[in-house]
Amino acid sequence: MAVVDKPSAREAKRLQTRERLMGAAIAEFKRSGIAEADVGAIVAAAGVAHGTFFFHFPTKQHVLLELERREEERIAKQLGRYADSKRSLPEILAEAVRLVLGLERRLGAVLFKDFLALHFSQHRPADESNEHPVIVRVAQEIERAQQAGRVAADVSPMNSAVFFLLGLYALLTTTHDWPTQSAMLDDYVARTLRGIEAR
Structure with missing residues (x-):
């Protein structure tokens, strides 16, 4: 049986923050569309600082x-x-x-x-895949x-x-x-x- 390394507490927190931002952004996009979506509303809903959005998602x-x-x-x-x-x-x-x-x-x-x-x-932003x-x-x-x-x-x-x-x-x-x-x-x-x- 393979042993899977658990993410560190810091990495787990980073992933949780990313998921909160993702969920908040999707909710905002559903309401307003991507062009009109407000990053301020996204970060407020996710409970993070404004710059945190751009740390996880450049655009x-x-x-x-x-x-x-x-x-x-x-x-x-x-x-x-x-x-x-x-x-x-x-x-x-x-x-x-x-x-x-x-x-x-x-x-x-x-x-x-x-x-x-x-x-x-x-x-379209460059997609590595x-x-x-x-x-x-x-x-x-x-x-x-x-x-x-x-x-x-x-x-x-x-x-x-x-x-x-x-x-x-x-x-x-x-x-x-x-x-x-x-x-x-x-x-x-x-x-x-x-x-x-x-x-």
């Missing part, structure tokens, strides 16, 4: 990057568990849509729009279907996963209040599958 966008990292990891794990129960590619893509819609409900419309806008921002776990998991499932002969041999699983998720995010950003959104998402999944299936 408000860095909070959103951290939220994005956590949510992508969570969705990728849930999607992986679902896919590992021997689901078909159509079921897996539909589940990916369901999980992202669940994220929208949890974050609320204002924060979700900011969350998705970060993907398309030219001013080149891996997006949801894209990677969807690509793995497309590749698995390809190996089973259900996806065309000339399809790039990674490119297809990127196209699928970016298209999904764009649809969710632009059709939030449309009464036809659900049918449109079903059609989007069906057309994605038609575009990559083996003939």
